[in-house]
Amino acid sequence: MIVHRGTIGTSLGENTIESFSECKRLNVGMVEFDVFMTLNKELVVFHDDTLNRLFPDHVRANANIWDLTKDQIPESIPLLNDVLQVLDGIKIVVEIKQDSIELVDLIWAAINNYGNWIDVTWGSFASSSVNAHCKHLRPNTPRVLCGSEMKAIFILYLTGTLFVFGSDKISKGNQFWIPTGRCMVCNMFHINSIVIIIEYRYKIFKPLLRYLSTRGVIVVGCEYESGAINTPEEAEEAYKDGCSLISTDEYVLLSRYFKYMLF
Helix, strand or coil: CEEHHHCCCCCCCCCCHHHHHHHHHHCCCEEEEEEEECCCCCEEECCCCECCCCCCCCCCCCCEHHHCCHHHCCCCCCEHHHHHHHCCCCEEEEEECCCCHHHHHHHHHHHHHHCCHHHEEEECCCCHHHHHHHHHHCCCCCEECCHHHHHHHHHHHHCCCCCCCCCCCCCCCCCCECCCCCCCCCCCCCCCCCEEEEECCCHHHHHHHHHHHHCCCEEEEECCCCCCCCCHHHHHHHHHCCCCEEEECCHHHHHHHHHCCCC
């Protein structure tokens, strides 16, 4: 399971040092989190564009994160460097939240200083320019791709050419990350590692999901609106449909459930 935003199903919140520390204590396999750059170029781990959802009473609740300095946002929002140190030794998925080449460069520098590239998947679900720069900096590091690549893969699947074009790049054991829905253009076959993140409950995608899983592609199940699967029933359905992993906010609950379930 992938712990979505470091949320493990406790009262420790999302994208907090406390929740990441608990992930470390529980020795989870993989943690996903989000990174913004503040106005004074500090890298903070936070999901939303604004503070409004989590800090509605904040004096700048409706301002964009990138328009605020670090000292203008709540102290509980951690710096990337601190999160990397807490999660040392755990595989991470770094979602880059802004369409900013400078942000990519700063994340690259932070991981060089505080992280281990062996454990990293990174990129943007929304920006092809960000993903292209990630590829430029780290050609062999698994990265998140944009939604149009999911569409391209689906079209290739329907035409029977998915594992014909670019077959040297898409082979058993390779991984790539693709969300559904958001649409930007990337170069699908100039990547080395591939995992599909798919809204597994869309019936139209289920044959593709099964096909990819039989070809050795790692398929990660998620729910589109929340980005996570949080009930045992949904998780069981995703695994039965061929998902290799799921993204979840309820790691503790689902770990306890699957400890006693075989299917």
